[in-house]
Amino acid sequence: MNEAEAKVDKQGRFQAYISQGVREGALIGLVALCVYLFMALISYNPEDPGWANTGHNQVATNYAGRTGAWFANVLFYFFGYVAYLFPLLISYKAWLQFHNRHKKMEFHWPLFFVRLLGFVLVLISATGLLSIYSIAGLPISSGGVLGQEISASMLKAFNLSGSSLLLVAIFLFSITVFTGLSWLKLMDRTGALTLKLAYKLIAGFKRFKAYIAERSADAHERKADKERQQSSAKQTAVKEPPLLLDEVSVGSENEPQRNSLFSKIKNRVALKKHAKAEGLNEHSVSPKRVDPVLGGIEQHQVEVGRDRSKESKQHSTAIEKIVAKEKIIAEEDQKGKGLKIAPFLKKSSQSESKRVAKEKQGKLFAFEEGRLPPITLLDPPEKIKEQGYSKEVLEHLSRLLEEKLGDFGVSIEVVEVNPGPVITRFEIQPAPGVKVSRITNLAKDLARSLAVLSVRVVEVIPGKSVVGIEIPNEKRQIVRFSEVLSTKEFDDSQSPLTLALGNDIAGDPIVVDLAKMPHLLVAGTTGSGKSVGVNAMLLSMLYKSTPEEVRLIMIDPKMLELSIYDGIPHLLTPVVTDMKEAANSLRWCVAEMERRYRLMAALGVRNLAGYNRKVKDGIEAGEPLKDPLWKPDENLLNGEEDRPELTTLPCVVVVVDEFADMMMIVGKKVEELIARIAQKARAAGIHLILATQRPSVDVITGLIKANVPTRIAFQVSSRIDSRTILDQGGAEQLLGHGDMLYMPPGTGMPIRVHGAFVSDDEVHRTVDDWKQRGEPDYIEEILTGGDTSEAIPGLSGESSGDSEQDALFDEAVAFVTETRRASISSVQRKLKIGYNRAANLVEAMEAAGVVSEAGHNGAREVLAPPPPKD
Numbered sequence: 001m002n003e004a005e006a007k008v009d010k011q012g013r014f015q016a017y018i019s020q021g022v023r024e025g026a027l028i029g030l031v032a033l034c035v036y037l038f039m040a041l042i043s044y045n046p047e048d049p050g051w052a053n054t055g056h057n058q059v060a061t062n063y064a065g066r067t068g069a070w071f072a073n074v075l076f077y078f079f080g081y082v083a084y085l086f087p088l089l090i091s092y093k094a095w096l097q098f099h100n101r102h103k104k105m106e107f108h109w110p111l112f113f114v115r116l117l118g119f120v121l122v123l124i125s126a127t128g129l130l131s132i133y134s135i136a137g138l139p140i141s142s143g144g145v146l147g148q149e150i151s152a153s154m155l156k157a158f159n160l161s162g163s164s165l166l167l168v169a170i171f172l173f174s175i176t177v178f179t180g181l182s183w184l185k186l187m188d189r190t191g192a193l194t195l196k197l198a199y200k201l202i203a204g205f206k207r208f209k210a211y212i213a214e215r216s217a218d219a220h221e222r223k224a225d226k227e228r229q230q231s232s233a234k235q236t237a238v239k240e241p242p243l244l245l246d247e248v249s250v251g252s253e254n255e256p257q258r259n260s261l262f263s264k265i266k267n268r269v270a271l272k273k274h275a276k277a278e279g280l281n282e283h284s285v286s287p288k289r290v291d292p293v294l295g296g297i298e299q300h301q302v303e304v305g306r307d308r309s310k311e312s313k314q315h316s317t318a319i320e321k322i323v324a325k326e327k328i329i330a331e332e333d334q335k336g337k338g339l340k341i342a343p344f345l346k347k348s349s350q351s352e353s354k355r356v357a358k359e360k361q362g363k364l365f366a367f368e369e370g371r372l373p374p375i376t377l378l379d380p381p382e383k384i385k386e387q388g389y390s391k392e393v394l395e396h397l398s399r400l401l402e403e404k405l406g407d408f409g410v411s412i413e414v415v416e417v418n419p420g421p422v423i424t425r426f427e428i429q430p431a432p433g434v435k436v437s438r439i440t441n442l443a444k445d446l447a448r449s450l451a452v453l454s455v456r457v458v459e460v461i462p463g464k465s466v467v468g469i470e471i472p473n474e475k476r477q478i479v480r481f482s483e484v485l486s487t488k489e490f491d492d493s494q495s496p497l498t499l500a501l502g503n504d505i506a507g508d509p510i511v512v513d514l515a516k517m518p519h520l521l522v523a524g525t526t527g528s529g530k531s532v533g534v535n536a537m538l539l540s541m542l543y544k545s546t547p548e549e550v551r552l553i554m555i556d557p558k559m560l561e562l563s564i565y566d567g568i569p570h571l572l573t574p575v576v577t578d579m580k581e582a583a584n585s586l587r588w589c590v591a592e593m594e595r596r597y598r599l600m601a602a603l604g605v606r607n608l609a610g611y612n613r614k615v616k617d618g619i620e621a622g623e624p625l626k627d628p629l630w631k632p633d634e635n636l637l638n639g640e641e642d643r644p645e646l647t648t649l650p651c652v653v654v655v656v657d658e659f660a661d662m663m664m665i666v667g668k669k670v671e672e673l674i675a676r677i678a679q680k681a682r683a684a685g686i687h688l689i690l691a692t693q694r695p696s697v698d699v700i701t702g703l704i705k706a707n708v709p710t711r712i713a714f715q716v717s718s719r720i721d722s723r724t725i726l727d728q729g730g731a732e733q734l735l736g737h738g739d740m741l742y743m744p745p746g747t748g749m750p751i752r753v754h755g756a757f758v759s760d761d762e763v764h765r766t767v768d769d770w771k772q773r774g775e776p777d778y779i780e781e782i783l784t785g786g787d788t789s790e791a792i793p794g795l796s797g798e799s800s801g802d803s804e805q806d807a808l809f810d811e812a813v814a815f816v817t818e819t820r821r822a823s824i825s826s827v828q829r830k831l832k833i834g835y836n837r838a839a840n841l842v843e844a845m846e847a848a849g850v851v852s853e854a855g856h857n858g859a860r861e862v863l864a865p866p867p868p869k870d
């Protein structure tokens with residue numbers, strides 16, 4: 001940079017420095033002048049000494065002092081109230097100075113003169129107008145001397161109206177000239193501002209209206225909730241239609257206030273249903289409540305973002321609430337549409353079995369009678385099946401289920417609905433962290449809330465990660481026995497001990513094999529369908545097997561249910577009603593079991609099927625097998641040629657209806673006999689069906705439970721009873737009338753079965769048919785006991801029976817199975833009894849199969865499982 005340039009640069013910087021100082025100095029000076037003038041004008045006192053008058057005051061009262069008083073006097077004298085225009089003008093100039101501080105200062109003379117002209121014109125017109133329309137307060141006219149002069153000459157020339165018009169026009173024009181203000185633009189801006197203001201006012205009013213509506217709706221709802229609570233407390237019975245009534249009344253006592261939203265949705269569900277019933281459009285009912293508020297929502301939402309004031313925040317929360325509610329309702333509708341409603345997948349083909357087809361043919365061509373009674377003897381299934389809930393009701397129920405569980409603090413989502421012939425299963429997906437036991441514990445509350453008979457919670461559905469909620473259909477289909485017998489499943493089953501239980505929840509037949517169980521325990525309260533169930537089992541065998549295949553021993557302490565079967569060829573002995581005879585028949589079973597074991601051992605086979613096959617093969621080959629156990633009678637002097645031929649052995653099924661009565665009358669001996677049969681009889685083809693209506697631990701003892709692995713629970717009165725039978729709850733949630741839980745052996749998962757219905761007539765017809773087919777071949781020793789009772793190995797004699805009847809026997813069994821220690825001394829210590837009594841108890845336990853025989857070191861193994869924990 002050369003010297004000249006540096007000089008120019010220095011000068012430039014100096015100029016910039018000066019110009020900035022001048023600008024800022026001018027700004028400060030102008031502000032100070034404006035304030036000073038303004039002070040002087042507002043505190044103007046005519047008493048002060050001034051330009052036009054000397055005044056009485058020695059000391060000026062003006063805030064701006066004598067000078068200020070003087071200036072004020074001059075300005076007011078000449079221009080009247082227009083004097084205020086001067087500080088106003090100066091403040092405008094100061095603002096311009098500030099606004100354009102970064103711009104280069106340029107002085108434009110023509111513009112300056114135009115502006116000055118404008119200013120003069122403003123002074124003239126304003127003062128003139130003020131003098132014509134004088135405002136009091138100044139010693140001279142409010143337009144000052146200038147105004148006086150102008151108005152006088154104007155009035156002379158143009159009169160009042162003409163002068164006024166002219167002066168207003170000049171004033172407006174001069175303002176434009178002076179300030180550059182465009183009146184048209186101003187009008188535009190004013191219009192826009194007015195409109196904006198009007199919008200704001202309307203929006204504010206709408207928000208306020210919405211807020212008021214919301215508050216009154218809430219108050220109304222709280223009041224309605226309260227009334228509902230009171231009325232539901234008073235209500236003892238739920239009226240028709242149960243679902244709708246429940247939606248508004250039942251369960252509301254559990255609803256906290258915060259859930260009033262749910263009650264609104266509930267009402268909506270009710271309204272929708274009602275609307276449907278009335279044939280109304282759904283929308284004609286529901287949106288009415290929200291219409292007034294919905295109108296302004298969108299606009300409000302936009303403004304809520306802008307307006308940060310407190311009041312608008314309050315309003316916005318009210319609006320957000322409403323929007324949220326609408327969202328929920330919309331979601332609800334959406335969900336309803338997305339819900340999967342599919343009937344259960346059926347496994348069975350439903351086509352009729354070969355046997356049914358054959359029977360039809362047989363009828364047609366009058367074939368010879370079959371070896372079994374025809375299924376046509378039974379009542380045919382109903383042609384018109386009851387239909388479950390409609391799709392709409394299922395959707396509503398799903399939402400209701402979600403709400404109700406939500407009310408109890410359990411958040412779930414219904415993912416699928418499977419309507420079945422008797423019940424409908426809702427598959428629900430619990431929210432993360434929700435324990436399924438919480439839902440199970442709510443079963444009763446849910447049933448009440450949904451106004452249904454009962455609700456069963458299926459904690460685990462194999463192959464799915466959902467929980468099942470089963471609710472009964474309004475009308476249930478009756479499962480006819482004939483429809484289960486006509487299925488392929490029953491026909492294809494090879495076992496002579498095939499039992500047709502009924503249909504599962506999907507309507508598929510449940511056909512089971514007693515031989516595989518191998519013993520069955522059936523329990524349920526009075527009227528639960530237990531006797532019908534046992535009849536169905538017996539008829540299943542009568543429609544599947546001949547007396548050569550299956551023989552029956554029926555024990556009926558009530559002398560009621562089973563006596564109907566008396567006289568059929570399957571019976572080994574007349575229906576047993578005497579309990580002493582019942583004990584003898586059990587004893588015979590044990591002896592028969594032992595005999596069969598010996599026979600099987602002699603023939604080298606492992607089970608009854610193997611034995612029967614071998615015997616049959618021998619007969620078919622023309623070389624029937626001889627009885628290896630036969631001993632020649634010394635008195636009769638018979639020889640080897642008299643050795644009888646072996647015949648096939650039938651399965652023996654012992655059916656005990658009301659097994660609790662037998663236990664009470666005969667005592668513990670029965671338990672021991674049953675345990676004995678249950679432990680070993682599978683291979684020997686002896687099976688037990690034990691039914692009781694008293695599922696208590698003194699009837700279904702640990703010993704029996706340990707030996708009878710397959711259970712069927714009909715409806716019971718409590719969860720404890722259900723646990724006694726199934727080792728888990730669930731049976732208390734059944735519907736009765738043949739609804740049962742079937743627990744197959746070796747599984748912990750009960751299957752829900754709707755039992756097949758068998759009428760007494762059907763039983764009579766079947767029994768009569770069998771009676772015509774053959775006579776029973778009774779074995780007398782069964783009832784008398786014969787000499788078999790003494791000869792049963794392993795079966796305790798009367799002395800051990802006494803020990804078993806010891807009052808402490810059960811306690812001792814419980815102790816031993818629990819601690820898994822079977823020593824006499826520990827029993828002695830635990831029960832605080834003498835050595836002999838403890839030893840007898842342990843021996844009785846050995847005889848009952850609870851503990852093993854003493855080993856070479858005297859130690860015994862505990863065989864029975866530990867007692868169930870309630």
Ligand SMILES: Nc1ncnc2c1ncn2[C@@H]1O[C@H](COP(=O)(O)OP(=O)(O)OP(=O)(O)O)[C@@H](O)[C@H]1O
Pocket residue numbers: 478479524525526527528529530531532533693737738739754755756757758
């Ligand atoms: N599978 C079924 N389907 C429809 N209804 C049934 C079914 N099973 C039973 N019922 C109805 O339930 C009633 C009671 O059944 P059931 O007599 O078998 O009960 P229970 O448990 O044996 O009672 P109790 O112990 O007093 O004899 C029957 O009269 C019948 O109307």
